[in-house]
Every structure is written in structure tokens, then in C-alpha cells.
Amino acid sequence: MRETLEPGDDERVRDIVRSTAFFSPEEEDIAVELVQETLARGDASGYRFQFLSVGEACVAYTCFGRIPGTQSSFDLYWIATHEGWRGRGLGRRLLSSTEARIRALGGDRVYVDTSSRAQYEPTRRFYERCDYRKAAQLDDFYGPGDGKVIYCRALGDGPASNREAASLGPTGAPSTPR
Known part of the structure; x- marks a missing residue:
């Protein structure tokens, strides 16, 4: 699992989200904007990410953050697995890892x-x-x-x-x- 953003993650996220065929172009843009905002502002953006790769391919990701005004509640803003990798337990594995990270952050x-x-x-x-x-x-x-x-x-x-x-x-x- 990778928790740090890298250049190119905005397009990786777009590719994953688009592959699902669940989201509108506007929603794809929102997913990408969250990556770009976090690349620009870091932790101050309030968003955190986890990426799951298989070999060299980034195939799933989550975006999450503490809910402002709460003591210890978090929102899972996005979880998506590339369509070609769905049904293999990767989403559950990624969600479990994200929950562990949220616990570590006090959630x-x-x-x-x-x-x-x-x-x-x-x-x-x-x-x-x-x-x-x-x-x-x-x-x-x-x-x-x-x-x-x-x-x-x-x-x-x-x-x-x-x-x-x-x-x-x-x-x-x-x-x-x-």
C-alpha cells in the first residue's frame, strides 16, 4: 500500500474511476481535483490517500479524511478498483488497510x-x-x-x-x- 501521492496520480485516479463506468465526467473531475489539491496543499487539504498496486499497475485507491467539526469521525470519500481487477478481493483489502490507517490517525x-x-x-x-x-x-x-x-x-x-x-x-x- 502506498500512502504518499506522486506526480501522475491524478491521471491514475482518473483511469481507475473512468474504468468503472459508474461515474459521470463531472465526478471523474472531482476525484482528480482532490488529488491535485492534496499535491498542492499536502495534509492541509484534509484529504489522505491509499493506493494499491499489483506489480507495476496501480489498480485501486481510497481517498478519506477526518470530518471537520468531529472528534474522531472520518469520511471515506472515494474507494474505487479498476474494472479489470474487480472481484479479486482487492477492494476489501484496500478498505481494511484504510480503516487501519484511520485508526492510527485517531479515528x-x-x-x-x-x-x-x-x-x-x-x-x-x-x-x-x-x-x-x-x-x-x-x-x-x-x-x-x-x-x-x-x-x-x-x-x-x-x-x-x-x-x-x-x-x-x-x-x-x-x-x-x-
């Missing part, structure tokens, strides 16, 4: 957003298999019929942390039962 919760569109069903199942629980859904957030699904994972020692996450509201605060 104890990870939030991730995805779309409610049918195309993203495999993405939602991936998060659920990785012990993320659905914390909220905001209907029509991205557009008509395209809601935002927010997942959360409390980082800790496996199932106990999952039970803890189940008692949290979408902001990471304990939820009050209705």
Missing part, C-alpha cells in the same frame, strides 16, 4: 456515501459485507430517483463494534429509539 468511525440507484446495489452489498451498516437514506439527494445512502462503521474489534455502530445516529451520536 473510530467511518462514514461512506453512495447512490440508491440500482446500478449501485453491488456497492451497497460490498459495504454491508464489510460490516458497514446503513445509517440513513436521503431520497432524491443527487436527483429524482437517486438518493444518498449513508453507511457507518464503528472501528474496533469486529462484531462488538458493529453493535456499537447500530446504536449510532447518522452524525455518530447515539440515536434515540422511537
Whole structure:
């Protein structure tokens, strides 16, 4: 796993994101802008990256950062695996490594957003298999019929942390039962 950005990572990220055929050109540009901002500003950008390579090929990456105004919650802004490398366990390996890095940075919760569109069903199942629980859904957030699904994972020692996450509201605060 590589945690430092290098020249050319902006185009590596574009290639990975584009290969998935999930994202619009505007979303591809956003992914690239986060790399460019981090190359320009370093840690002050608030973004951190991990890259997974197989041989010489960079095949997957994550972008994450502490959520401003929180004590120890992090957002996973991007996780993407090049289409040619999907289905080999690399995404799970990368996510696990990213969670370990978040723990090392003092994080104890990870939030991730995805779309409610049918195309993203495999993405939602991936998060659920990785012990993320659905914390909220905001209907029509991205557009008509395209809601935002927010997942959360409390980082800790496996199932106990999952039970803890189940008692949290979408902001990471304990939820009050209705």
C-alpha cells in the first residue's frame, strides 16, 4: 500500500474511476481535483490517500479524511478498483488497510456515501459485507430517483463494534429509539 501521492496520480485516479463506468465526467473531475489539491496543499487539504498496486499497475485507491467539526469521525470519500481487477478481493483489502490507517490517525468511525440507484446495489452489498451498516437514506439527494445512502462503521474489534455502530445516529451520536 502506498500512502504518499506522486506526480501522475491524478491521471491514475482518473483511469481507475473512468474504468468503472459508474461515474459521470463531472465526478471523474472531482476525484482528480482532490488529488491535485492534496499535491498542492499536502495534509492541509484534509484529504489522505491509499493506493494499491499489483506489480507495476496501480489498480485501486481510497481517498478519506477526518470530518471537520468531529472528534474522531472520518469520511471515506472515494474507494474505487479498476474494472479489470474487480472481484479479486482487492477492494476489501484496500478498505481494511484504510480503516487501519484511520485508526492510527485517531479515528473510530467511518462514514461512506453512495447512490440508491440500482446500478449501485453491488456497492451497497460490498459495504454491508464489510460490516458497514446503513445509517440513513436521503431520497432524491443527487436527483429524482437517486438518493444518498449513508453507511457507518464503528472501528474496533469486529462484531462488538458493529453493535456499537447500530446504536449510532447518522452524525455518530447515539440515536434515540422511537
